[in-house]
Amino acid sequence: MIKILQEIILDFQEIEVFSGIPRHLDVTPLHGKATVCIGVRRSGKSTFLFQLMQGLLGKGVIRQNILYLNFFDDRLHGLQQSGLGVILDAYYSLYPDKKNSEKVYCFFDEIQAIDGWEPFVDRLMRTENCEVYITGSSARMLSKEIATQMRGRALSWEVFPFSFREYLDYLGLDGGDGVLSTKQRLFVQNAFEQYWEAGGFPEVASLERHLRVKIHQDYFHAVLFRDLVERHDISHPKALTDLAHWLVDNTASLYSLNKLTGYLKSLGHKVPHSSVADYLAWFEDAYFLFTVRLFDASLSRANANPKKIYCIDHAMVTSVSSGILVNTGHLLENLVFTALRRVTPDIFYYKTKGGREVDFIAQWQDRPRLLVQVCETLVNPTTRKREIAALEEAMMELNLPTGIIVTRQEEEQMVLKAGTIEVIPAWRFLLYNPPFLY
Known part of the structure; x- marks a missing residue:
């Protein structure tokens, strides 16, 4: 097993690292804590690790001080029997002078594939001069159980498929910081139609x-x-x-x-x-x-x-x-959900005392709750009346002065008895709303 690990370690150090489109994810490594990035498979977690590596290389860290393993590699299947401790044996047998004298940066991709990884990483953080970065495709890696097994030595971030802003980066377009020229707006709206068709998974973007x-x-x-x-x-x-x-x-x-x-x-x-x-x-x-x-x-x-x-x-x-059952209205609602879910897991739907439904109420720490209704178009008077009435009733019950209706194209502002309702096209919502997200 040691020989296989040595080959994998050396092979990776010889290849050029593909870092892709920089993600809008502000990961800050903390001393004494493993950095854990979790999300659905193929969302770009491995590429994000490579971006972190590129940052280290840019600061002068040498390739030999970077240890990378992908635990979905079939050659590592034997680690389940031999135990993860053999990884250190393999690395330090290649570079014995680095033991306790130089910081080693360990990148472990999809480590949850191996049972018992938590005590191994915990020991690594306690006994070795290292920084540890981990990816996984299981929200269990956020759980209190993992935190307990890691003795608080882990800090987690979620990685999702491309947001619309990241998709604009992929296309080489500027999303602006609040105000767009007419030309910029047309480019962004056209990009949104592409994003609507392609979605956010990086591999399928083009x-x-x-x-x-x-x-x-x-x-x-x-x-x-x-x-x-x-x-x-x-x-x-x-x-x-x-x-x-x-x-x-x-x-x-x-x-x-x-x-x-x-x-x-x-x-x-x-x-x-x-x-x-x-x-x-x-x-x-x-x-x-x-x-x-x-x-x-x-x-x-x-x-x-x-x-x-x-x-x-x-x-x-x-x-x-x-x-058969999914329509564009459902897809728009799903799109708004994923935009909200990127920034908070505390998302609910709301039902008023009168039985009217609002699609989302989202909560952020130390911020007002956000009410969001999703409606493809408000052109139909009956639909318009229903969506506005539900949102206004919820605003009154929850004592919230603002609410949002996300549409495909329409944009307006309504000042009502309960407060202000902003009608926002989906592309603008993804870019700028809620305002504190960007």
């Missing part, structure tokens, strides 16, 4: 539709079978796949545990409620599908009510879904 669809479907199956079936040893993989398809087909729609269990039963799957609940939790753990609960002070009431489902990427929905 591909033709048929290739994008194929790759999205490959991602879908990789998440299901590598991040769920294999990781959790699921005994009913067909039930899991059927459930995933139903949820993607019903993006931005309400579901209940009873409804999902009944649906699987209708297909001949004998899966109990508890297993369906586990599947839903594991979808979210893999950063693939997200559940949004009703906003309620009582957690039991929130859990008793139907929940809404969203996907990590709106374009992936179009590539994977049957196309």
Whole structure:
């Protein structure tokens, strides 16, 4: 195993590191803490590690002081038996003079593939002169359990597929800092239409539709079978796949545990409620599908009510879904959800005392709550009246002076009794709203 590790370490030091488009992710390594980057597979976590490496090289760190391992490499399968401690043996047998004398920068990609990684990294942080950077595709790496096993020696950041601003960077366009010229605005609006079609996964950003669809479907199956079936040893993989398809087909729609269990039963799957609940939790753990609960002070009431489902990427929905139930309004709502989810996990839907629904209420620490309604167009008078009434009623009940309606194209400002409602086109919302995000 040591010889294999030495080859992998030396091979990486000889290749040119591809750093891609710089991400809008402000990761600040702290002394004594491992830097953990987590997110859905293929979101750009490995490339982000390479960007961090490039930053170190730019500060004068030499390549020999950078140790990189990708634990999805088949050659590292034997580490499960030999233990992770052999990594240090392999590295310091190559560079014995560096032991305790020079800082080593350890980059471990998808380390959750190896059981027992937490005590290894904890020991590394305690006993070696090193900085540790880790990626993983499991939200479990944010959990209190991991924090306990790591004795507080880890700080986590989430990595999502390209935001719209990062997509503009990919296209070489300037998103501005609040005000755009007419020419800039036209370029940005055209870029939004491309983003609407392509989504945020970096690998598919410039591909033709048929290739994008194929790759999205490959991602879908990789998440299901590598991040769920294999990781959790699921005994009913067909039930899991059927459930995933139903949820993607019903993006931005309400579901209940009873409804999902009944649906699987209708297909001949004998899966109990508890297993369906586990599947839903594991979808979210893999950063693939997200559940949004009703906003309620009582957690039991929130859990008793139907929940809404969203996907990590709106374009992936179009590539994977049957196309029967998902419409452009659902995709727009999904797009707004992912924009909010990048900056806070505390997102709910709201139901007024009069039974009207607002799509999102988002919470940030030390900031006012944000109410967001999503509507493709307000041209229809009935739709307009319904969406405004729901948002205004929620603003009054929650004592919030502002609310937002995100549309595809429309833009206006309404001053009502409850406060101000900003109607914002999706491209502008992704760039500038909420204002404190940028």
